[in-house]
Amino acid sequence: MTYTKRAAAKLLLGTALVAGIAPAAFADAHAKTKVGFVYVGPIGDGGWTYEHDKGRLAVEAEFGDSVETVYVESVAEGPDSERVMTQMALDGADLIFTTSFGYMDPTINVAAKFPDVKFEHATGYKRADNVSTYSARFYEGRAIQGHIAGSMTKSNIVGYIGSYPIPEVIRGINSAFIHARKVNPDVQFKIVWAYTWFDPAKEADAAKVLIEQGADVVLQHTDSTAPQAAAQEAGNVITFGQASDMSQYAPTPRVSSIIDDWAPYYIARVKAVKDGTWTSTDTWDGIGAGMVGIGEISDAVPAEIKEQALALKASLADGSYHAFTGPLNKQDGSVFLAEGETADDGTLAGMNFYVEGIEGEIPQ
Incomplete structure (x- = not known):
């Protein structure tokens, strides 16, 4: 089944009328952009989730009463995350940030059911018309x-x-x-x-x-x-x-x-939803852009x-130096990068090998 924002709005408006809520009051509430965040850890972890939640708070500070944010913390990667995302969409979220690599397939699955909801997945590589990806270098x-x-x-x-x-x-x-x-x-x-x-x-x-x-x-x-x-x-x-x-x-x-530092990105993407310019993109920024x-x-x-x-x-x-600049070999001694050559983003995104000198095997 595919759920659209229009269908959800009709359902909510009908519920509002039954409850005796004035249509004007409902319209004012629905005009507010609702933004959801799904976190893999607790917001007090002092690290990854803590920084994502600082980004959420920056969104609230930037847009004030025109935005409502919600979040669920300590969501396990896998089926439970799909349930959480689905509920956020059913609850009227316009934009949902899913902030861990293991949320990738659940994000794609839920996005297919809610084509009018925008999704942003952190550190993944699968996109759709209503799914963007973002990460930091x-x-x-x-x-x-x-x-x-x-x-x-x-x-x-x-x-x-x-x-x-x-x-x-x-x-x-x-x-x-x-x-x-x-x-x-x-x-x-x-x-x-x-x-x-x-x-x-x-x-x-x-x-x-x-x-x-x-x-x-x-x-x-x-x-x-x-x-x-x-x-x-x-x-x-x-x-x-x-x-x-x-x-x-x-x-x-x-x-x-x-x-x-996720705050500038989160603010920009919420603004894009609010002004109707949001499109599916892939963002991978580093020290130069301030994301790292x-x-x-x-x-x-x-x-x-x-x-x-x-x-x-x-x-x-x-940009005068790239962290992966040859000459570099892979762990098995085969050439990874020739003298002066730099790694392309595709190779980096799929990196599944150690460089020469690191001992031990990568677990499968």
């Missing part, structure tokens, strides 16, 4: 983290907590490793897969395992601050904030961070390394 931030990590490690062991072995996470590992190796040819990466986006206990355990294996730098692609706390307890370990600044752990163990921010590099980082990291940030931002 997190790998640019990972390049900066890798530079700092490779420069500061004393054990030459960098730990990395992966969430799921999807291209987004693999890109980040590769980018960090490439740039750590550029400044420290002896550096090794040890990777622990947590198989979760947000689980403080699992994330803390992963950090402790990596520290026990000799890592004195820990990077993460999970959303809680638990790895920061574990590193703080261990001492002599540095970390980086993930998705959010996590500055409460500065100047150590957190020495910098990747910050996701680099948190303050703390004084725990030596001045020379900080200066180098900021220069790398500037070159990524202005």
